[in-house]
Amino acid sequence: MIEQVLAAGVVLTTPILLAAIGGLVNRQAGIVNIALEGKMLVGAFVAVIVSAATGSWLVATLAAALVSMVIGWGFALTITRLGANMITAGLGLNVLAAGAIGFLMSIIYGSSGTLRLPEVALLPHVFPQSVEAVPLLGPMLANLDPLTIFAVLLIAVLPFLLRATRFGLWIRATGNAAPVVRSVGLKPKLMQEASTAFAGFLSGLAGAQLALASIGIFNEGLTAGRGFIALAAFYFGRDRPWQTAAACLLFGLLDAAQIRMQTVGLPPRLIGALPYLMVLVALVITQMRSLRRAQ
Amino acid sequence: MTNWLNRGLGFAVPLLIALLVSAVVLLAIGENPLDTFSLMLTEAFGSPRRLASTLSAATPLLFTAIGTAICFRAGVFNVGADGAFLIGGLAAVVAGFSLPAELGWALAPICLAIGAIFGAAWLFIPGWLLAKLEVDEVVSTLMLNFIAAAITGYLVNGPFLSAQSGNNVTPLVHEAAELSRLMPPATLHSGFLIALAILAAYAFWTRRTSAGLEGAWVGLNRRFSRVVGVSVQRTIILAMVLSGVVAGLGGAAHGLGQLHRFTDGFSAGYGFTGMAVALLGRNTPLGMLIGSILFGALASAGTTIQLFSNIPLDLVNIIQGIVMIFAVIELGRITIRRRSKT
Numbered sequence: 001m002i003e004q005v006l007a008a009g010v011v012l013t014t015p016i017l018l019a020a021i022g023g024l025v026n027r028q029a030g031i032v033n034i035a036l037e038g039k040m041l042v043g044a045f046v047a048v049i050v051s052a053a054t055g056s057w058l059v060a061t062l063a064a065a066l067v068s069m070v071i072g073w074g075f076a077l078t079i080t081r082l083g084a085n086m087i088t089a090g091l092g093l094n095v096l097a098a099g100a101i102g103f104l105m106s107i108i109y110g111s112s113g114t115l116r117l118p119e120v121a122l123l124p125h126v127f128p129q130s131v132e133a134v135p136l137l138g139p140m141l142a143n144l145d146p147l148t149i150f151a152v153l154l155i156a157v158l159p160f161l162l163r164a165t166r167f168g169l170w171i172r173a174t175g176n177a178a179p180v181v182r183s184v185g186l187k188p189k190l191m192q193e194a195s196t197a198f199a200g201f202l203s204g205l206a207g208a209q210l211a212l213a214s215i216g217i218f219n220e221g222l223t224a225g226r227g228f229i230a231l232a233a234f235y236f237g238r239d240r241p242w243q244t245a246a247a248c249l250l251f252g253l254l255d256a257a258q259i260r261m262q263t264v265g266l267p268p269r270l271i272g273a274l275p276y277l278m279v280l281v282a283l284v285i286t287q288m289r290s291l292r293r294a295q
Numbered sequence: 296m297t298n299w300l301n302r303g304l305g306f307a308v309p310l311l312i313a314l315l316v317s318a319v320v321l322l323a324i325g326e327n328p329l330d331t332f333s334l335m336l337t338e339a340f341g342s343p344r345r346l347a348s349t350l351s352a353a354t355p356l357l358f359t360a361i362g363t364a365i366c367f368r369a370g371v372f373n374v375g376a377d378g379a380f381l382i383g384g385l386a387a388v389v390a391g392f393s394l395p396a397e398l399g400w401a402l403a404p405i406c407l408a409i410g411a412i413f414g415a416a417w418l419f420i421p422g423w424l425l426a427k428l429e430v431d432e433v434v435s436t437l438m439l440n441f442i443a444a445a446i447t448g449y450l451v452n453g454p455f456l457s458a459q460s461g462n463n464v465t466p467l468v469h470e471a472a473e474l475s476r477l478m479p480p481a482t483l484h485s486g487f488l489i490a491l492a493i494l495a496a497y498a499f500w501t502r503r504t505s506a507g508l509e510g511a512w513v514g515l516n517r518r519f520s521r522v523v524g525v526s527v528q529r530t531i532i533l534a535m536v537l538s539g540v541v542a543g544l545g546g547a548a549h550g551l552g553q554l555h556r557f558t559d560g561f562s563a564g565y566g567f568t569g570m571a572v573a574l575l576g577r578n579t580p581l582g583m584l585i586g587s588i589l590f591g592a593l594a595s596a597g598t599t600i601q602l603f604s605n606i607p608l609d610l611v612n613i614i615q616g617i618v619m620i621f622a623v624i625e626l627g628r629i630t631i632r633r634r635s636k637t
Contacts, residue, residue: 032433078620087372087433088574089620091567096616102609107324112607225441235434267453273445276438283435287428 005256007139011213013252014148015040015223018206019230020248021154022199024239028162029195030175030188034090035075036203037227038097039068041220043207045101045115048218052117057124057212061147064211065204071097072200076193094227102220113220120216123147123209147209158241171195203227232279238286251275302577305622306585309575313617317610326606338599339592347481351553353591354483355380355562357490358545359569360587361497362538364578368501369534370514371425375418375436376542377566378443383414383543385447388550388557389455391468402471407489407547414543415536417443422535426528432535440566451559463559474552486548491584493541498580510534542566571615574622590615 019036026033043064051060075093078084106112123145132138162168173181174191181188210226211218229251237244258271318328339349359376366373387410394402421439424430457466474484500507512520513530521527545565550557568590576582597611 034437075620082621084620087374088570088622091374091570092616092619092622094616095564095567095612095619099609099612099614099616103320103607103613106607106609107605228437228441231434232438267449269445269449269452273442276441276445280435280438280442283430284424284428287424287430291428 003136003139007143009253009256010140011143012255013249014151015206015210016226016230016233016251017151017245017248018202019227020233020244022202023230024234024244026195026199027239028175029171029192031086031192031196033199034087035093036230037223038094039071039200039203040207040223040227041101042071042097043068043204044211044222045218047208047211048115048117048120051120051212055119055121057121061208064208065201068204069197069201073193073197076196080189080192115218122216123212145213147205155241155245229275232275236279236282305577306575306582309618309621312621313614316617317614335596335600338596344481347478347483348595349592350487351483352594353587354487354490355545355549355565356569356572356587356590359542359565360572360583361493362542363570363573365538366534367573368514368578369510369530371531371534372433373436373538374433375421375439376569377562378440379414379417379539379542380546380562380566381443381447382417383410384546384550384561385557386410386413387547388465388468391472391551392466396469396471399471403474406472406551407544410547411540411544415539418535418539422532426531448559451557465557467555468551472551473555482553484552486552489548494580494584568615571619575618
């Protein structure tokens with residue numbers, strides 16, 4: 001049973017993790033991205049359509065990421081160049097994305113809510129099925145898809161990228177001291193746009209993973225608040241890569257265990273609220289600590 | 296004069312962008328935008344019955360918009376009206392079917408008050424956390440929305456589940472707890488009048504009371520407010536609590552007047568649409584009244600249009616999303632203008 005929860009939990013962690021990485025880089029550059037959810041949904045939608053059309057999971061995944069990236073970039077422009085408020089614009093983008101997808105689904109496919117297309121190519125499994133024999137980790141390893149491995153690799157190198165590369169430094173400087181960035185001749189707005197596009201790219205990947213990991217069917221409720229769980233994760237991890245990843249894994253396992261806890265009698269709806277409650281508690285603790293330190 | 300012009304522009308520009316985009320979308324699917332818009336206008340305002348259903352759809356939005364505006368003008372970025380709407384709605388409905396029906400005419404006001412109290416208590420949490428611990432209110436209210444949805448979703452499928460009618464709904468409230476219908480058979484109920492009364496109270500509060508003035512001061516300049524002796528902490532908590540009262544009342548009115556029960560999916564994003572209305576109306580009473588009627592019209596006309604043509608209801612979401620993205624562009628300009636004047 002632990003094996004199954006672990007296997008399901010890792011699959012459920014990946015989309016949250018991908019989106020959270022995008023969100024945390026975005027926030028390090030000074031933009032709180034509330035629109036991860038909408039961009040994930042767009043990614044999932046594009047992934048299913050392209051996968052059915054081309055029969056290639058790789059093309060589908062890249063298409064999803066690119067479309068979400070362009071949307072993220074456009075979203076960033078309204079904030080940096082037009083002075084839109086990032087919170088309301090983000091919530092607005094979520095509404096707009098859901099509306100546009102619903103509109104396209106009923107106009108093009110004549111369906112409402114769910115989109116089933118023939119011959120959707122799913123994500124392949126990286127390891128041969130024989131790894132299932134490995135104790136404890138077997139089912140998890142057998143289920144591993146390329147995007148999960150990509151997410152893990154990315155989170156492993158992210159601290160280095162942010163700390164030691166020029167681009168990482170620019171990103172962090174933009175979020176912490178935009179005037180300084182401007183004074184050394186760089187463009188903080190451009191940094192913010194790039195980081196939001198990056199967050200869009202990763203949200204698109206997250207959506208693709210969500211849609212193509214096991215079912216290959218698109219549904220309007222597919223993301224089910226995972227973009228906000230990702231937001232919760234990087235708030236919980238205070239924008240630090242590994243802490244954020246740990247939070248994502250926790251939320252993913254919680255999601256996987258939810259179905260099983262139901263049989264024990266714990267209401268799934270309440271368990272589903274745990275990540276949000278945990279963020280609230282974590283924020284309170286962090287603030288109490290920093291206030292005490294300030295005194 | 297320039298102030299009025301500015302507000303008018305702030306109202307018109309996001310709407311025009313949204314209309315333009317939806318016109319392009321309609322052209323792309325081979326519909327005539329002008330025909331569609333005029334059909335929507337007729338469907339929304341063409342007859343007393345249609346007007347009633349537009350106003351009925353506007354009612355929850357007016358509540359959540361006022362609730363949001365109370366916080367916005369105090370500089371508190373509260374996105375939690377939706378949660379308070381749910382909590383207040385469930386509390387009022389539960390009171391409406393579990394209190395003795397013998398209370399008679401007093402039952403409805405009691406239920407409304409209970410809804411308001413629960414809404415207030417709900418938003419007191421992020422208000423207190425912001426004032427005392429400086430916990431970011433955007434995140435806390437956003438998280439509380441999900442928590443409210445989870446709690447009410449659990450309760451309506453568990454302890455308060457109706458024994459008669461399957462799943463996801465509570466029992467119906469007593470007839471005495473129902474808010475009266477103004478123009479039967481339309482669903483327009485006296486909750487709309489309550490919303491108007493609250494709008495009037497909001498107008499009075501913002502313009503004629505010292506608490507309302509202090510709220511605006513805190514929103515414009517916290518440091519200045521502190522210097523002149525306004526308690527910023529108290530103002531923030533007060534704004535959140537009042538916001539909770541209004542949003543909770545909105546949920547109560549929706550439950551007692553519109554649905555007569557609580558259902559899973561009780562709020563169709565009313566908190567967020569209300570936020571769009573508050574932004575569009577620049578927190579002004581008149582602007583919010585027009586804005587909520589407009590969005591109410593979109594929602595009620597959108598439903599009928601979907602029935603009679605092949606234009607999906609999702610067009611309404613497209614319009615709302617665009618308004619929310621572009622509504623705030625002008626907001627920045629207004630604060631700059633204000634600052635340069637003072």
